[in-house]
Amino acid sequence: MSTAERTRTLRRRMIVAARRATVTQGLGGFTIEQLCESVGVSRRTFFNHFASKEDVVLGIELHADTELLQAFAAGDVVPSTLDPLSAIVALAVEQVRAMEFDRSEEVLVRTVLDREPALLARFLSATDVQLARVTDAVRTRFGWTAPDDARARLVSESAAALLRVTADHYFDDAFDETTSPPFDELLTTNLRLLRAAITTGQDDTP
Structure with a gap:
């Protein structure tokens, strides 16, 4: 197992343990120290990966995709021949695979948010920050660097909407x-449908 794989595995263990503890005890029912003890890591290790107890419960990892976004901005990660929207969708697929997020875990997250609804505001804030980071990476990758150039945001917001619709279907x-x-x-099918809807109003794919 590579260092990156070990790191992902450790983070997943901390996230799952934190979510299960939140479901059974509530966010205030356990401490970071108790979480670290249950997973077998030090407090220092915890703060190398997460900024707070709320963030570990939500799976908001410190610098988790920094290198990925830097590589994407430089023209790597996904084929350079892809158009901007397709490139973001391909990037999202890579991120989902790296997160190893499945439907059973989504049920656990929903249970956590039902138990601790105040966490939703933190989740939405983190989502906005992530979208801004993706937009910056798109801006750099495609050279849309003029202050008044809205293309990067338009494309990234469109991709975010596409992801939301796909996730709503997949996690139903x-x-x-x-x-x-x-x-x-x-997600790829929905991208095709979106393009067809915008250009012709129907799906013309054979």
Whole structure:
């Protein structure tokens, strides 16, 4: 196992343990020290990966995708031939795979937010920050650096909407994983439908 894989595994262990503790005890029912003890890590190790107890519960990792976004901005990670919207969608697929986020974990997150609804504001704030970082990376990758150039934000906001619609479908309780496509295929299909809807008003793909 590589260092990066070990790091991802450790982070996942801390996140899952924190979420389970929140469901059973509430956010105020355990301390960071108790969480660290249950996972077998030091307090210092914890703060190398997360800024707070709230962030570990929400899975907001410190600098988790900094290198990925830097590489994307430099023209790497996804094929350089992709148009801006396709490039962001491909980047999102890479991020989802790195997060190893599945439907069972989404149920756990919903349970956490039901138990601690105040965490939703922190989650939405982190989402806005992440979207701004992606927008900056898009701006750099495609050279849209003029202060009044809105293209990077327009494309990244469109990709965010596409992801939300796809996630709503994928994580719906009625979604059948045994007969339905995986998340990345569903996202790619929705990208095609979006393009068709914008350009022709219908899906012309054979």
